[in-house]
Amino acid sequence: MLFPRMDAIMNNGRSLFLAYDQGLEHGPRDFTVKNADPEYILNIALEGKYDGIILQHGVAEKYYHGPYKEIPLIVKLNGKSSLTHLSPFSTQLCSVERAIKLGAKAVGYTIYDGSDMESEMFKQFTKIVEKAHEFGIPVIAWMYPRGKEIKKDTTTDVLAYSARIGLELGADIVKLKYNNDPEGFKWVTHNAGRTKVVIAGGDKQPDEDFLKMIEQAMKTGVLGVAVGRNIWQSKNPFALSKALREIVHNGKTFEEVKHLLDKED
Ligand code: FBP
Numbered sequence: 001m002l003f004p005r006m007d008a009i010m011n012n013g014r015s016l017f018l019a020y021d022q023g024l025e026h027g028p029r030d031f032t033v034k035n036a037d038p039e040y041i042l043n044i045a046l047e048g049k050y051d052g053i054i055l056q057h058g059v060a061e062k063y064y065h066g067p068y069k070e071i072p073l074i075v076k077l078n079g080k081s082s083l084t085h086l087s088p089f090s091t092q093l094c095s096v097e098r099a100i101k102l103g104a105k106a107v108g109y110t111i112y113d114g115s116d117m118e119s120e121m122f123k124q125f126t127k128i129v130e131k132a133h134e135f136g137i138p139v140i141a142w143m144y145p146r147g148k149e150i151k152k153d154t155t156t157d158v159l160a161y162s163a164r165i166g167l168e169l170g171a172d173i174v175k176l177k178y179n180n181d182p183e184g185f186k187w188v189t190h191n192a193g194r195t196k197v198v199i200a201g202g203d204k205q206p207d208e209d210f211l212k213m214i215e216q217a218m219k220t221g222v223l224g225v226a227v228g229r230n231i232w233q234s235k236n237p238f239a240l241s242k243a244l245r246e247i248v249h250n251g252k253t254f255e256e257v258k259h260l261l262d263k264e265d
Pocket of ligand 1 (some may be wrong): 020226
């Protein structure tokens, strides 16, 4: 087994990932004419110097070419649409080997802990960890507690349990929702142990509120962020990415970077 090469998706000990798998998860309701085009997103990732672009294998195969290869690719190995209302379950769609052929530097997988189907996802995820680590590829677990017993998915207890499951199952990074409770979230990152934590973005919020949330979250022991709609649904995704990068990678505050938002893309 090789030691997973985390450096390929980190910079100065921090990570900034751009998520673009929502076309499968949510469908075109998230899109405009502009951001439905994967090239638009890849240009944001390239210019914004993201440490990873998260794509499904189909999009990677058709668009991850030429200059875009500079952006480290993270292939999401499972996924589901929002067209069904079955128990939360997201099955594996792409193999680790295919992801590597497409150029992946890391792979991702969503686990709905708390779902009736969690054992199936635990099993698939564990096999992915085994295979990816044979190749020295880090594995990111989207830990999304979901199911009849999960009344609220952002309490500190629920998030800390999710973080811990990620560690127990061999994730190198867990992706979690941030609950706007910095003290509580320190308990969450503590429970992740040597597994690193990145936070998800969620529904679009005003650019300023989004950056303030990230500034706060960065003080809780997280590695960084893996965000999508808050960036590419913004009117100024390029300027916003620059400001975000300053906060995540250079420890700047919202007050120090807000002037960057004045510049229109
Ligand atoms: P956003 O920053 O746009 O919320 O993306 C994060 C993400 O984890 C995506 O990778 C994924 O497509 C989506 O959220 C899943 O969201 P949900 O299952 O909550 O609808």
